[in-house]
Amino acid sequence: MSLSSLTKPWQPMSYGFLDASAKREIRRKMLKAVAVPGCQMPYASREVPMARGWGTGGLQVSLTLINPKTCVKVIDQGADDSVNAASIRRFLADVSGAPTTLDTLQADLIQSRHRIPEEKLAAHQTLVLQVPNPEPLRSVQPNMSIARQMHADADYGRMWLQLYEQIVRSGRVMQGASYPAMVNGRHVMTPSPIPRWDVPKLHMAQHLTILSAGREKRIFAVPPFTRVEPLVFDDVPYKVEDHGDLTCNRSGARGFFMNEIPLPDGSSTHEISDSDYGVKTIRARDGETVEMGATWYNNGQMEDAQ
Amino acid sequence: MSVVLEVQRLTKGFTMHHLNSHLAAFSDVSFDLHAGEFLLLKGHNGAGKSTLLRTLYRSYLAQSGQALFHSQYGVIDLLRAADVDLALLRRSEIGFVTQFLVARPRVSAEALVAEPLRRAGRDAASAREEARHWLNAFGVKQSLWRAYPTTFSGGEQQKVNLARALILPQKLLLLDEPTASLDAGARAALVARLAELKSNGTAMIGVFHHPDDVAHLIDRVIDLTP
Amino acid sequence: MTITLDAPRLVKTKALLSIRNVSKSYGSVAAVRDVSATAYPGEVLGIVGESGSGKSTLLRMMNLEEIPDCGDYTLDLPEVSGNLFELDRFERRMLCAKRIGIVYQNPHLGLLMDHTSSGNVAERLLVAGERRFGELRARAQEALAASEFPLDRLDDPPRDLSGGMQQRVQLAKAIALEPALLLLDEPTTGLDVSVQALVLDTLKRLQQERQITMVLVSHDLGVIRTLADRVMVMRRGQVVEAGLVDQIFQDPQHPYTQQLVHAKL
Numbered sequence: 001m002s003l004s005s006l007t008k009p010w011q012p013m014s015y016g017f018l019d020a021s022a023k024r025e026i027r028r029k030m031l032k033a034v035a036v037p038g039c040q041m042p043y044a045s046r047e048v049p050m051a052r053g054w055g056t057g058g059l060q061v062s063l064t065l066i067n068p069k070t071c072v073k074v075i076d077q078g079a080d081d082s083v084n085a086a087s088i089r090r091f092l093a094d095v096s097g098a099p100t101t102l103d104t105l106q107a108d109l110i111q112s113r114h115r116i117p118e119e120k121l122a123a124h125q126t127l128v129l130q131v132p133n134p135e136p137l138r139s140v141q142p143n144m145s146i147a148r149q150m151h152a153d154a155d156y157g158r159m160w161l162q163l164y165e166q167i168v169r170s171g172r173v174m175q176g177a178s179y180p181a182m183v184n185g186r187h188v189m190t191p192s193p194i195p196r197w198d199v200p201k202l203h204m205a206q207h208l209t210i211l212s213a214g215r216e217k218r219i220f221a222v223p224p225f226t227r228v229e230p231l232v233f234d235d236v237p238y239k240v241e242d243h244g245d246l247t248c249n250r251s252g253a254r255g256f257f258m259n260e261i262p263l264p265d266g267s268s269t270h271e272i273s274d275s276d277y278g279v280k281t282i283r284a285r286d287g288e289t290v291e292m293g294a295t296w297y298n299n300g301q302m303e304d305a306q
Numbered sequence: 307m308s309v310v311l312e313v314q315r316l317t318k319g320f321t322m323h324h325l326n327s328h329l330a331a332f333s334d335v336s337f338d339l340h341a342g343e344f345l346l347l348k349g350h351n352g353a354g355k356s357t358l359l360r361t362l363y364r365s366y367l368a369q370s371g372q373a374l375f376h377s378q379y380g381v382i383d384l385l386r387a388a389d390v391d392l393a394l395l396r397r398s399e400i401g402f403v404t405q406f407l408v409a410r411p412r413v414s415a416e417a418l419v420a421e422p423l424r425r426a427g428r429d430a431a432s433a434r435e436e437a438r439h440w441l442n443a444f445g446v447k448q449s450l451w452r453a454y455p456t457t458f459s460g461g462e463q464q465k466v467n468l469a470r471a472l473i474l475p476q477k478l479l480l481l482d483e484p485t486a487s488l489d490a491g492a493r494a495a496l497v498a499r500l501a502e503l504k505s506n507g508t509a510m511i512g513v514f515h516h517p518d519d520v521a522h523l524i525d526r527v528i529d530l531t532p
Numbered sequence: 533m534t535i536t537l538d539a540p541r542l543v544k545t546k547a548l549l550s551i552r553n554v555s556k557s558y559g560s561v562a563a564v565r566d567v568s569a570t571a572y573p574g575e576v577l578g579i580v581g582e583s584g585s586g587k588s589t590l591l592r593m594m595n596l597e598e599i600p601d602c603g604d605y606t607l608d609l610p611e612v613s614g615n616l617f618e619l620d621r622f623e624r625r626m627l628c629a630k631r632i633g634i635v636y637q638n639p640h641l642g643l644l645m646d647h648t649s650s651g652n653v654a655e656r657l658l659v660a661g662e663r664r665f666g667e668l669r670a671r672a673q674e675a676l677a678a679s680e681f682p683l684d685r686l687d688d689p690p691r692d693l694s695g696g697m698q699q700r701v702q703l704a705k706a707i708a709l710e711p712a713l714l715l716l717d718e719p720t721t722g723l724d725v726s727v728q729a730l731v732l733d734t735l736k737r738l739q740q741e742r743q744i745t746m747v748l749v750s751h752d753l754g755v756i757r758t759l760a761d762r763v764m765v766m767r768r769g770q771v772v773e774a775g776l777v778d779q780i781f782q783d784p785q786h787p788y789t790q791q792l793v794h795a796k797l
Contacts, residue, residue: 164665386535388539392776
């Protein structure tokens, strides 16, 4: 018996970068978050080689969930090719040996900032959303201790009042991204700054969504088949962005969430925000055989929830 | 006629703490009062005539004695009845007519007069109708009915006061110089209303400067002069 | 020598509010000492006393903002039973939101100064679960109209309103849900005399039309005299005298009450 047979060979870092106890804590907090949908669970939030505010919360969750067979996709505002998305994707692959993909249908784990892909996610997939401000009550109650009591009491009168005030003053609800939503009829959460367009995709979805804020050290979750209902008055219906009639000028895709591209003459044109879906559409148009998944929106209309 | 009130050995005085003194008003007053009976209180100034009325109405607290009132709910000692019980009796069975109107800002004459009826559960329209009837009977000009009595002259205020105090027939009515500052017409209306109430069974105890006005109504006189 | 009063015999209805033997100390200062109070349905109970007499502390207890060191508190309402001081935070909040209205002397305590006036009223309805915008708006308007608030200023924030207007918004908020109990903490103190009269008149009218049970705290005897049926006089945390309002003003028994009544202008 020798010392080397009793120990593992030297490695520069733990598998998946985070040490075992950090991952263990995050796993436990994710389980709690799944057990109480929409409720924010505090966690330690370790250092990762990235500045706070650039997706460290999402990254820690991805690093905890990843294994060598996990196929990873990372998007930033819908795009796989932004610098931030590419860096995170490469980092995840480097520290775990996991394969990466740009195709939503191929991915097991999707880490995203500010968007949910247009193609429907399936039961085996996990969506990790990066969250800058996890506390929906912050704008009405700056004291976080009181805000936690308010969550405990389901005391959301002030949230509703905020919506009332917006309608009175502006004639409509002004909240764009991070539209507050009631999860499982109990906790109000901010669904990270995804557009209003994406919030209905969380409602009774087949996939698990984990939301994580690295700077604020909070994890919360929307388990599969959980109600996610935007806060709306019974007589003032929820409205998504008016993108249903827009056409992508590069791919010709129509009826999805678009990025507005300003043109030199002052007018503007649109490009589909979900870059991979745009690429697929172009390939299909060019005669390639591509697998296009079912989408949540069809002809610009969200289909009714299951 | 049935007994309405049995007063036994009623004694009242005032303790003035800042003067460290006690002022006796009257002591050991006893009498019975029956339905439809009119009792006149007599005595020189300061003999305690008004004090006796206020003690029975419980604006003053008695020192000792008993005042058993036969209410529709049973016999109760007015001197010891709980405040809420007394408030109930004042709403439904015991009236008090003073020389002064307690007017409230921004309340019209007719609303003020209708108030006892409203509190007794009458609907707004018929209460106002009856209030107008009595304002008219006591000679308040129609143009004043919807005005605020706070600005009325003393005589007009007193008419509103009488209309308010006498609108609702009571079992026991306490009259504290109601004829003071009244003109002849209003005085006649008052006497007529008192006679009507008396014949309907209201028992009355009154203090009058000029008892001649009501001489024909008086059944008995009690002299409080010690 | 004075007569002691009997317990109520004619009035068979239960007291709506009943607070028994409450005491509260802040450190060595006894703010309220062994105080009991009742208010019957539709009645206005006045509490007078100088600053620091414990009257506002007692009112805050009635609003369950303050929990005494001992004593108990019941409201004769179908949805609650037992000592209300023992309710947990959530039950307390729901009870206050649905059944108890309060108007504070300082509007900053009762209002969100930067929200709309109608929103301040609507918040109470929202807490109680109303989720229709049209209904919220209609009921907020109705409550503001009942407190004689000018409806063209419906959506002005309270910080832009005068003191009297702010009190009306507070009052509208307090009555928006037809509360069983309305608590008034010096509602007219600090207002101009004419505005004071208007607010008092509104209170009186609401009391007569809706038969709301009220507890009114004030150091202004005129206000108490205008509104209250019964009065409690407090001094140094204790009740020194209680009685019908005319009796307290015409034949005060306790030296302190005599001093108070004689000091009235």
